[in-house]
Amino acid sequence: xxxxxxxxxxxxxxxxxxxxxxxxITTASAGITLRGxxxxxxxxxxxxxxxxxxxxxxxxxxxxxxxxxxTTLLAxxxxxxxxxxxxxxxxxxxxxxxxxxxxxxxxxxxxQAYNDAFSVADILAVMPTFYPEWDDEIATRLMRRFRxxxxxxxxxxxxxxxxxxxxxxxxxxxxAYTFLDEPYLGLDATARGIFYDELLAVYAASHERAAxxxxxxxxxxxxxxxxxxxxxxxxxxLVLDRGRIVLQADVEDARRTAFLARGFEADVLALAxxxxxxxxxxxxxxxxxxxxxxxxxxxxxxxxxARVSIEPTTLQEFVAAIGQHGESDQPAPHLAPHPAPLPxxxxxxxxxxxx
Numbered sequence: 001x002x003x004x005x006x007x008x009x010x011x012x013x014x015x016x017x018x019x020x021x022x023x024x025i026t027t028a029s030a031g032i033t034l035r036g037x038x039x040x041x042x043x044x045x046x047x048x049x050x051x052x053x054x055x056x057x058x059x060x061x062x063x064x065x066x067x068x069x070x071t072t073l074l075a076x077x078x079x080x081x082x083x084x085x086x087x088x089x090x091x092x093x094x095x096x097x098x099x100x101x102x103x104x105x106x107x108x109x110x111x112q113a114y115n116d117a118f119s120v121a122d123i124l125a126v127m128p129t130f131y132p133e134w135d136d137e138i139a140t141r142l143m144r145r146f147r148x149x150x151x152x153x154x155x156x157x158x159x160x161x162x163x164x165x166x167x168x169x170x171x172x173x174x175x176a177y178t179f180l181d182e183p184y185l186g187l188d189a190t191a192r193g194i195f196y197d198e199l200l201a202v203y204a205a206s207h208e209r210a211a212x213x214x215x216x217x218x219x220x221x222x223x224x225x226x227x228x229x230x231x232x233x234x235x236x237x238l239v240l241d242r243g244r245i246v247l248q249a250d251v252e253d254a255r256r257t258a259f260l261a262r263g264f265e266a267d268v269l270a271l272a273x274x275x276x277x278x279x280x281x282x283x284x285x286x287x288x289x290x291x292x293x294x295x296x297x298x299x300x301x302x303x304x305x306a307r308v309s310i311e312p313t314t315l316q317e318f319v320a321a322i323g324q325h326g327e328s329d330q331p332a333p334h335l336a337p338h339p340a341p342l343p344x345x346x347x348x349x350x351x352x353x354x355x
Contacts, residue, residue, distance in 0.1 A: 037086035057217030064240035065323030078107035106175035114154035133174025159186035263308035278321035290321035
């Protein structure tokens with residue numbers, strides 16, 4: 001396990017470009033593009049033909065049940081894990097073959113590891129070496145808000161303090177692409193609120209700088225099981241089911257993708273006819289079903305006449321229903337369009353990380 005992905009202290013978008021300036025990254029190549037990404041551990045397929053296009057300057061939520069490949073996907077994109085097949089492009093480059101791109105990535109996770117001999121102050125002191133856009137002001141503010149002791153050695157930190165430190169490193173890194181793999185699970189509700197507030201503040205500030213033409217806006221990809229809690233932060237979701245992206249959509253579109261129907265079983269199943277039934281719960285003779293699809297006005301009237309109540313799903317309910325659907329032999333159908341293919345890349349190089 002390692003601390004956030006780091007590369008050479010250049011921070012350039014392309015050779016000759018000033019640190020942090022994204023003027024040479026064309027609109028066509030900006031962002032993250034995945035095409036046919038695969039990864040297995042032994043005979044277990046973890047990622048299966050993962051394809052997606054992520055525009056820069058947004059906050060993405062990577063959602064799905066445990067074991068669906070979220071951590072592996074982030075690790076592959078960030079250069080912590082080699083992919084078996086497929087292509088990854090970040091601003092037009094394969095990060096494993098382009099050191100300046102690696103220098104613009106930061107990856108932190110729940111059980112973030114640090115050098116046990118380092119104090120918190122030591123860790124903070126070395127960060128600018130790996131992140132040329134490191135922001136001491138943000139780090140100092142977050143250290144104060146999270147009340148993290150600087151002199152304490154990393155091995156002496158509590159779980160909550162370790163989670164908070166990981167967030168400090170991620171937000172203060174200034175990395176153009178920041179990957180957050182549930183680093184906040186050790187935080188209580190108050191500390192998570194601080195994290196959400198600070199994430200939005202850092203994100204907004206990056207867009208203000210981008211509007212001035214000096215830097216590219218930051219992109220955050222966050223995996224989380226606290227879906228409804230984080231939903232107000234997220235602009236676009238990617239839902240993984242058994243190693244495949246089965247949905248990529250704006251948050252509001254994702255919420256409209258499915259609905260809850262509650263009533264007598266025969267009436268609910270009649271309403272679900274021709275649609276995908278994601279999950280069902282029974283209490284006596286009453287069935288509550290999560291159904292993918294949209295209802296017309298006529299269908300809503302017929303449901304009301306049959307005393308079937310129709311309710312919107314929360315994002316949490318929708319993702320949970322997909323996970324239950326994934327317990328069957330087949331994963332949920334893929335709804336998100338695939339991006340256009342990119343030229344194949346044959347080589348890869350080891351990523352660098354701070355131990």
